[in-house]
Amino acid sequence: MKVTVEMVVNGEEVAELIEPRMTLADFLRDRLRLTGTHVGCEMGVCGACLVMLDGKPVHGCLVLAVQAAGATVQTIEGLSESGAIADLQAAFHDRNALQCGYCTPGMMMTAHRLLQEQPRPDRTEIRTALSGNYCRCTGYEAIVDAIAATADARAASRAAGGAE
């Protein structure tokens, strides 16, 4: 059995004929060649496959592509090219908050959403938000630093903007 699914991915309408068992993560990677979405545990634990589904992070491995029909999806490629997380990416680079980089796209999704919902999170809130994102290289400290630094820089920028 195959079904046609249509959705908007990174602003572009796409339509593909797929098997119902194909997960959204595999759909993005194998059909659309958007390989920035990484597949780790394939059981909703590691957080490497997070994508934005209608604006909220979800596990690409736990959502069947057929269930995303009609939805708007944003992957790390779309988020990166939009420039919305350029400062966050630069902060990760500056703080060496990645080593192999496998977890980083998922970290970006979580951090982006956290800073949208809670612009000035403390370190505990950052750690709690990241509790579903596994990093096996860096030990999280640098990742928390990078997110905290981005929050501080954005707050400073807002304060400067407000003073003008």
Added chain:
Amino acid sequence: MKPPAFGYRLAESIPQALETYAELDGEAVWLAGGHSIVPALALRLQAPGVLIDISRLPELAGIALTGDGLRIGATTTHAEILSHPLVRAHAPMLAEAAQFVAHPAIRNRATFGGNLALADPASEFPAVARCLGAVFDIVGLEGAREVAAEDFFLDLFTTAIAPGEILRSILIPPQPAGALMRFDELARRHGDFAMVGAAVRLNPDGGLIADARIYFHSVGPMPMRARAAEAALAGRPLSPATIQAARQALPQDLDPADDASLPGATRLHLAGVLLGRILTHLVPRITENAA
């Protein structure tokens, strides 16, 4: 791993979904948020012929305050339970528990009804649902029926929902005026499955506890009521001696088995620690209540 191949039907209405399930004669499994069934498929623990997608049925969605209480649609996400103003106002213990359920991205997609229908003994919501006296609204080909929380959870991963029935909504009845409620749990890391968790509701009468409801999760095959601990509290002030008595009664209520992660005796000890913390937390509130 990748799931085995299966068919897919998008349900357009509850009657059509129920008929499709019946026609498929044991081959079908319901699909809503997918956060239990999809990993089970990926691990090849289940291999249904067809998934019937009920996630888009409007009758299963939404949260509304009715004359009977707070009605929560089965496809309400954990994130909505956590943040919805009606849940915070009328079933705050559910919102309190939701922050412990998994991680933010899981909560954006996993459903309240799916969690309760799965009846994972390590999960928070079943214990809270029993503590709050939830009523389960279940529909099948023969019509709708209501099942009280006390009769809903039957055993490990087993509920009163019969094959082919759909959990449509969950009613949280109004809680007694002045009731003191608290959910807490002990986990190694935030969002991990808890070593033990507990939902407690105390009805104060002056400075005394008129009655108590105490339900634990992760210490038995389903959410476990601690009747001996409740009896140790009833009619008494919430003093350190009473709290100690309630803790000491727990071995009469709970007998957690040894498993790969913890010895049963450790889990029982942690249940006592947790109950002590929750009751101690409620002491100032019962004092305010008496004043």
